[in-house]
Amino acid sequence: MRNIWTIARREYKLFFISPIAYVVAFLFMLVLGLFFSLTMYGSISQMAYSPTAPSPQMVISPMVTILLFTIPAVTMRTIAEEQRSGTMELLLTAPVRDWELVLGKWLGSFLFMASLLLLTGVFPLVLNFMVKPGIDFGPVIAGYLGLLLLSSSMLAIGVMVSALFANQIAAFFISLGVVLALWLSNQFTSYVQGFWKTLLDFLDIITHFVSFYRGTIALKDVVFFISLTALFLFFGTALVEWRRWR
Amino acid sequence: MIQVEGLTKDYGKRRAIDNLSFHAEQGDILGFLGPNGAGKTTTMRILTGYMPPTAGRAEIAGFDVVEQSLEVRRRVGYLPETVPLYPEMSVFEYLKFMGELRNLRDIEDRVDEVLEVVHMEERSDSYIGSLSKGMRQRVGLAQALLHKPEVLILDEPTIGLDPTQIIDVRNLIRELGKERTVLLSTHILSEAQQVCNRVLIINKGRIVVEDTPERLQSRLAGSQRVVLKVRGEPDGLETVLGKVPGISRVNLRPDNTLEFELTPGQDVRPDVARAVINSGFDLLELHAIDVSLEDIFVELTREEPQPPSVSDDGEEEAAFDTDEIAEDEVEE
Numbered sequence: 001m002r003n004i005w006t007i008a009r010r011e012y013k014l015f016f017i018s019p020i021a022y023v024v025a026f027l028f029m030l031v032l033g034l035f036f037s038l039t040m041y042g043s044i045s046q047m048a049y050s051p052t053a054p055s056p057q058m059v060i061s062p063m064v065t066i067l068l069f070t071i072p073a074v075t076m077r078t079i080a081e082e083q084r085s086g087t088m089e090l091l092l093t094a095p096v097r098d099w100e101l102v103l104g105k106w107l108g109s110f111l112f113m114a115s116l117l118l119l120t121g122v123f124p125l126v127l128n129f130m131v132k133p134g135i136d137f138g139p140v141i142a143g144y145l146g147l148l149l150l151s152s153s154m155l156a157i158g159v160m161v162s163a164l165f166a167n168q169i170a171a172f173f174i175s176l177g178v179v180l181a182l183w184l185s186n187q188f189t190s191y192v193q194g195f196w197k198t199l200l201d202f203l204d205i206i207t208h209f210v211s212f213y214r215g216t217i218a219l220k221d222v223v224f225f226i227s228l229t230a231l232f233l234f235f236g237t238a239l240v241e242w243r244r245w246r
Numbered sequence: 247m248i249q250v251e252g253l254t255k256d257y258g259k260r261r262a263i264d265n266l267s268f269h270a271e272q273g274d275i276l277g278f279l280g281p282n283g284a285g286k287t288t289t290m291r292i293l294t295g296y297m298p299p300t301a302g303r304a305e306i307a308g309f310d311v312v313e314q315s316l317e318v319r320r321r322v323g324y325l326p327e328t329v330p331l332y333p334e335m336s337v338f339e340y341l342k343f344m345g346e347l348r349n350l351r352d353i354e355d356r357v358d359e360v361l362e363v364v365h366m367e368e369r370s371d372s373y374i375g376s377l378s379k380g381m382r383q384r385v386g387l388a389q390a391l392l393h394k395p396e397v398l399i400l401d402e403p404t405i406g407l408d409p410t411q412i413i414d415v416r417n418l419i420r421e422l423g424k425e426r427t428v429l430l431s432t433h434i435l436s437e438a439q440q441v442c443n444r445v446l447i448i449n450k451g452r453i454v455v456e457d458t459p460e461r462l463q464s465r466l467a468g469s470q471r472v473v474l475k476v477r478g479e480p481d482g483l484e485t486v487l488g489k490v491p492g493i494s495r496v497n498l499r500p501d502n503t504l505e506f507e508l509t510p511g512q513d514v515r516p517d518v519a520r521a522v523i524n525s526g527f528d529l530l531e532l533h534a535i536d537v538s539l540e541d542i543f544v545e546l547t548r549e550e551p552q553p554p555s556v557s558d559d560g561e562e563e564a565a566f567d568t569d570e571i572a573e574d575e576v577e578e
């Protein structure tokens with residue numbers, strides 16, 4: 001347990017000296033800020049005709065897209081860089097279990113992503129001040145929980161793919177591919193049958209996420225994302241092990 | 247302490263080490279010698295639990311390196327050949343991180359201690375990225391010593407160090423070897439000679455010989471080498487020498503001297519002198535030299551017995567530290 005924390009802490013600290021992390025954070029705030037002000041501007045100019053306040057979900061939905069594209073950039077370094085620089089030899093000969101290493105790498109990235117999400121919390125807060133009588137925080141909290149869980153599973157994919165490579169760029173593109181494929185997979189369910197349909201239905205991330213987006217926190221959705229995270233971290237550990245045997 | 251039996255490792259089709267067996271006890275400093283690609287690093291990586299062998303088994307302190315890998319890793323201090331470090335961390339942060347991974351207590355005090363041992367206490371706050379190659383080597387060594395391991399595995403520990411540091415590190419290894427087990431690899435034979443109490447020469451993944459440095463030297467001392475120098479070009483001298491009975495391996499060296507071996511028990515130097523003078527050469531020098539470990543090494547790792555030829559030696563010696571060769575020539 002302590003090893004996981006040791007590795008996660010180093011990983012987390014590393015984000016604050018890496019340009020990638022600042023680019024990701026900047027992108028997040030920029031895109032969100034743009035969406036936010038455009039939506040606010042739109043609502044204000046329409047205020048005379050329709051008296052509905054902008055929904056707090058307008059902060060959540062653009063974040064999904066940004067998350068999908070930035071998570072591969074957050075995780076690409078995690079294991080690939082250790083393999084490139086040779087420090088993997090250090091970690092794999094230290095008394096650390098392979099799964100502790102993978103879990104630590106994931107936890108560090110997750111904490112970074114969570115910090116970033118926390119930072120975006122200013123938008124709902126600002127919104128709360130701008131509309132009368134304030135917003136309903138229920139859907140916001142559910143939405144944020146959904147984002148955290150979504151990030152958790154996507155980060156697990158990123159860490160897993162990073163274990164495959166000794167090159168960050170390769171890790172970035174492959175994990176981006178996997179993340180996007182998963183995200184879009186429910187588009188194809190009507191074209192396949194049997195095993196593949198069952199698989200695609202199982203991996204249908206959008207359906208599970210949308211229920212959070214609508215403001216409901218269902219146990220089955222929470223369990224879904226946690227299992228997905230565990231599954232990919234398990235695969236990541238298997239890949240680290242496999243690289244030893246090569 | 248270290249027990250290796252039938253260790254074999256294949257990288258795809260290439261066999262890196264082939265059926266290695268050896269052992270080392272507490273207080274042993276075992277030197278691993280071999281040319282590039284001999285399989286030294288591969289063996290060390292298996293012993294440290296970095297990767298499993300294809301066949302065979304190895305035990306450290308009674309623990310199997312595959313089955314009880316974590317126990318082994320707790321007891322081993324390892325300096326990898328590439329000296330992996332995190333350039334964005336300071337020396338202190340790095341060692342603290344490694345100490346935390348090993349669940350050490352009083353980590354900061356221990357870090358200060360090992361930094362003193364490798365004479366890096368003044369650079370404790372420097373970023374590793376800003377250190378020189380030799381300093382990084384020393385930080386790597388400090389990392390290997392951090393947890394006072396029972397077994398130290400050092401892959402070319404003195405490479406890249408300056409002469410004072412080399413002496414320092416060799417002394418340190420000798421000191422550590424008193425109550426621990428040290429396995430170190432090197433290309434430098436005089437280093438093995440100075441530091442190790444046992445030398446294991448491997449070539450192409452196989453053990454060629456295992457012995458104490460002293461016995462290795464005396465093993466070939468029976469056959470003495472002689473250097474002969476004449477005025478001018480020694481053209482045709484080889485054929486002259488070939489006719490003298492009791493000598494073998496005549497070899498023309500680049501400095502126009504000839505080197506040959508005397509069959510043990512027969513000192514035919516007077517016969518050689520007469521033959522040389524009778525053939526019309528001016529004899530300048532004729533003296534016996536000690537067989538150095540270098541010679542034994544080149545001899546043992548030679549592809550197959552080759553007839554004496556002119557260009558024979560130069561290539562194989564190129565694998566060694568040139569400084570060391572120069573040093574040995576002076577000694578001769």
Ligand SMILES: Nc1ncnc2c1ncn2[C@@H]1O[C@H](COP(=O)(O)OP(=O)(O)OP(=O)(O)O)[C@@H](O)[C@H]1O
Pocket residue numbers: 257260261262280281282283284285286287288289327
């Ligand atoms: N990761 C690898 N993949 C494939 N082959 C490898 C790998 N590492 C080593 N080898 C091969 O295994 C053999 C032994 O290599 P090894 O690194 O153990 O030699 P070494 O004795 O340490 O050499 P050096 O003195 O150059 O450090 C070589 O033929 C090498 O090409």
Ligand SMILES: [Mg+2]
Pocket residue numbers: 286287288327401
């Ligand atoms: Mg090597």
